[in-house]
Amino acid sequence: MTAADGTPAERAHVLATAARAGDRRALARLLTGVENHTRTAELALRALYPDAAASHLVGITGPPGAGKSTLVAALIAELRGRGRTVAVVAVDPSSPITGGALLGDRVRMQSYAADDGVFIRSMASRGHAGGLSSTSAAAASVLAASGFDYVLLETVGTGQSEVEVAAAADTTVVLEAPEMGDEVQAIKAGLLEVADIVVVNKGDRPGAQRTAAQLRAMLTPSAAETHADSADGPAPSPRRGPQPRHPEILVTTAATGDGVPALLDAVIRHREEGVDGVTRVARRGRAAAQLRALVAERTWARLDDPAHQALVDQVVDEVAAHTLDPYAAADRLLAALHP
Numbered sequence: 500m501t502a503a504d505g506t507p508a509e510r511a512h513v514l515a516t517a518a519r520a521g522d523r524r525a526l527a528r529l530l531t532g533v534e535n536h537t538r539t540a541e542l543a544l545r546a547l548y549p550d551a552a553a554s555h556l557v558g559i560t561g562p563p564g565a566g567k568s569t570l571v572a573a574l575i576a577e578l579r580g581r582g583r584t585v586a587v588v589a590v591d592p593s594s595p596i597t598g599g600a601l602l603g604d605r606v607r608m609q610s611y612a613a614d615d616g617v618f619i620r621s622m623a624s625r626g627h628a629g630g631l632s633s634t635s636a637a638a639a640s641v642l643a644a645s646g647f648d649y650v651l652l653e654t655v656g657t658g659q660s661e662v663e664v665a666a667a668a669d670t671t672v673v674l675e676a677p678e679m680g681d682e683v684q685a686i687k688a689g690l691l692e693v694a695d696i697v698v699v700n701k702g703d704r705p706g707a708q709r710t711a712a713q714l715r716a717m718l719t720p721s722a723a724e725t726h727a728d729s730a731d732g733p734a735p736s737p738r739r740g741p742q743p744r745h746p747e748i749l750v751t752t753a754a755t756g757d758g759v760p761a762l763l764d765a766v767i768r769h770r771e772e773g774v775d776g777v778t779r780v781a782r783r784g785r786a787a788a789q790l791r792a793l794v795a796e797r798t799w800a801r802l803d804d805p806a807h808q809a810l811v812d813q814v815v816d817e818v819a820a821h822t823l824d825p826y827a828a829a830d831r832l833l834a835a836l837h838p
């Protein structure tokens with residue numbers, strides 16, 4: 500039997516088994532199924548899910564043109580040099596505003612085509628029924644379960660959903676280029692909040708070290724602040740759970756590979772130090788986000804059933820006419836599902 504025959508359950512079993520064994524065509528097919536929300540992909544993902552825990556999921560985000568794709572290519576080289584396998588999901592924006600080249604082009608230049616330890620998948624950032632973050636999380640799960648030691652998720656840090664994708668990784672790396680205006684770019688996008696590691700790339704450009712110093716000054720609590728807090732601020736409230744970490748700030752030159760081994764060391768350190776705290780929190784956040792998206796998607800799938808069509812149409816009309824408020828409308832729709 501081939502993956503094209505049989506029931507969805509049978510096809511899913513064939514695909515999951517082949518993906519686990521490293522069959523790239525099966526993997527590619529499975530990822531297409533994940534993007535299209537097919538029943539077969541869902542069943543395969545369910546079979547693969549328990550195997551995904553060992554992989555290290557690393558999000559890489561930052562403004563367009565900061566060098567994310569170049570850095571991903573450099574990280575692939577570094578990981579392969581250390582004998583580790585790596586899969587990449589690159590979320591390419593559908594709009595051509597980015598000045599950067601597609602990751603696939605960069606990696607093709609380095610010819611990993613024949614290397615089974617590298618797998619690259621590009622994904623459009625628009626048009627995902629269940630949301631970009633649930634689709635890319637599912638894709639990352641498939642790749643992790645297929646045995647890749649590292650799964651890198653490259654997203655442009657320009658939209659909320661793209662940032663969420665990277666933020667939900669075990670380790671989130673935020674890229675910054677040396678100051679291109681008067682302000683550090685990542686601050687505008689609110690990206691620094693999600694950073695476990697901040698990388699100032701283009702270390703060969705003037706201003707890289709200065710940008711790194713500015714970021715360190717901003718992100719590292721100074722002794723003076725600590726003192727001021729205890730002197731005249733209100734008593735600090737007791738914190739629960741692990742203390743937030745202050746992101747490490749590194750400088751790389753992705754174009755030459757300078758600083759990339761140190762970055763990989765920091766990524767590994769982040770996970771090792773965080774196994775019981777930070778990583779678990781990140782994984783829980785990812786699980787919760789994925790579940791929220793799925794529940795919303797499945798609820799709508801049920802409401803889209805012809806049996807509910809008349810009610811949905813009526814409620815939409817009433818909300819549009821302001822004769823029913825949207826909150827009551829939502830309650831009425833949910834009640835219809837659980838009579």
Ligand SMILES: Nc1nc2c(ncn2[C@@H]2O[C@H](COP(=O)(O)OP(=O)(O)O)[C@@H](O)[C@H]2O)c(=O)[nH]1
Nearest residue numbers: 563564565566567568569599600701752753754
């Ligand atoms: N000078 C310099 N240029 C770089 C470096 N890394 C990337 N670039 C260049 O910056 C541009 C954008 O890189 P890309 O990786 O496509 O950026 P992305 O949009 O963040 O993925 C390209 O022209 C790269 O060659 C670097 O370390 N130094």
Ligand SMILES: [Mg+2]
Nearest residue numbers: 567568599600
């Ligand atoms: Mg890119």
